[in-house]
Amino acid sequence: MNLVRTSLLNGVAVVIKMLTLLGLNKVLAVYVGPAGYAAIGQFQNALQMITTFTGGAISNGVVKYTAQYHDRPDRQLKLWRTAGTVTIVGSVFVGVLVALLHRQLASVFLKDENLGSVFLWFSGGVVFFSLNSLLLAILNGRKEILLYVTANIAGSLLSLGVTFYLAIQYGLFGALIALVIYQSVSFVVTLLLCVRTKWFKISSLFGCLDKETLHNLSGYFLMAVVSAACVPLGQMLVRNHLGSTLGWEVAGYWEAMWRLSTAYLLLVTTTLSVYYLPRLSEMKTGGEIKKEVLDGYRLILPVAVVAGLLMYLLRDTIVSILFTSEFYPMRDFFSGQVVGDSLKICSWIMAYVMLSKAMVKLFIITEILSCVSFYILSVVFTDLWGMAAVTWAYAFNYALYSLIMYVFVYRKLENYSASESEKAT
Structure with missing residues (x-):
């Protein structure tokens, strides 16, 4: 399955999820x-950090090694059981704690x-929440795109229904509960889709731990733990800085902008995880990987740039339709955010090479540096230029990250061979 076909199939789920997120934005606003x-x-x-220790940390590893x-x-079965x-x-332990x-x-x-x-x-x-993520990773790694798309559509519709009802009935408390239960409910749908296939049985998720598989997944655990600690923590620190210095309404504007950004970039970011991670995991030479990366730049990056430009041009209309008059000041965030989003996608296309080839040390170092840099830049920029400067700190940070990815990942692809970074197993 090629990049274009995967993008088109995944686009169906993304459109539904995007409409769902935009509808939820209005309800929450x-x-x-x-x-x-x-x-x-x-x-x-908080959920991002906590779920890392329930097994969510190994999802990318499951995608990679399934592919x-x-x-x-036989190796896939050992992987899934482990x-x-x-x-x-992990889920039971975390749930009790x-x-x-x-x-x-x-x-x-x-x-x-x-x-x-x-x-x-x-x-x-939390157990069902985590098992749903695991099943989706298995579907992704096997390139069962139709099943993966169907499961994601079901999850989107469930999240819309659950959040809509609970937010209307119970306000903020209901919205928070909706965030933690809809993926648990989605597990039932994802499981039913999996058991209808010829290659999957419920027993595939239980069994003895395989030592070699544990070793392979341990690198992804470390990468996910660092990412889960740094990314949410960095966002929380920035949000706290905005709230304590400029007011929690400003922090809310930034959060609304961040969620809107996540929604409109869904087609791009999900294509990276659905197509790129399993595809790059199969490749053995730097030449193959470099060609795939260049193909990504030709197709994916222009989509992100055009989408960002439309977002900026229609910012007043978007705020009025998707939010309320209380959120009007967030229009000042759009320019920096859309520039940062394009730079983020530019860097992520290369960063997925690190994930697909388990470049653990490089991933951890760059992730920590990026998150620390984002927080420091946000504090400095907002202190100097006000609330909207937080998005320009985001853009500047991803410009730096893109440069690092070019120097330490892309330029070294020509000399890459699979045996240099990981042993074939």
Whole structure:
């Protein structure tokens, strides 16, 4: 399956998910307001960090090795059983820990102990949440694009229905609960899609741990832990800086802009994870990888640039339709954000080479440097030039990251061979 066909099939799910996210933006804008947006952003960052230790940290590894073992079903089965067992054990452990510390977590992340029951909801469904991510990774690695698309469509529609109802009924509290339960419910749909295939059985998710597979996945665990610690933490620190210096409404504007950016870039970012990660994982020489990267630049980057330009030109209309009059000041964030989004995609196309080839040390170092740089630049830029400068800090940070990716990844592809970075297994 080539890049164009994958993009078109994935585009169906992306359009539905995008419409869902935009609809949810409107619901949340009406029922929780700018300050509520900031709280939702904090909570999502907390979930990102916590779910890393439930097995979510190895999802990219499952995609990579499922694709790499495409002609060895016995190795795929060992991989899935090891990953499934790790996911279940990790989820149960994290679920119990979250339940015990639910009030403290609410105090740290939401600044309100009375919202501790939200974390109890999370602890009750975290196993299904994590297993859903694992099944989606398996579908992705096997290039079962139709099933993957169907599962994602079901998840999008469920998230819309659940969030719409709970946010209207219970405001911010309901919106927070919706964030933790819809993926758990989506697990049922994803599982039914998998068991209908000839290659999957429920027993594929349980079994003895394979030592070699654990070793292979450990690198992805380290990369995911660093990413899960740095990226959400960096966003939380920036959000706290905006809230404490410029007001929590400003932090809410930035969160709304960030969510909008995530929505319109979905086609690009999901194509990278759905097509690029398994495709690059199969390749053995630097020449093949370099050609695939260049193809990505020819197709994916122009889409991101055009989408960003349209976002900027239609910013007033977008804010008025998707949000409320309270969010009008966020229009000042658009220029820096869309420039940063284009630079992000430019760097991510190369960064996926690191993921596909398990370049653990390089990934960890660049991830930490990028997140630290983003926070420092955000503080300096906003102190000097005001609230909208946070998006220009984001753009400048990804310009630096793109340069690093070019120097340490792209320029070295010609001399790359699979045996240099990882042993064929």
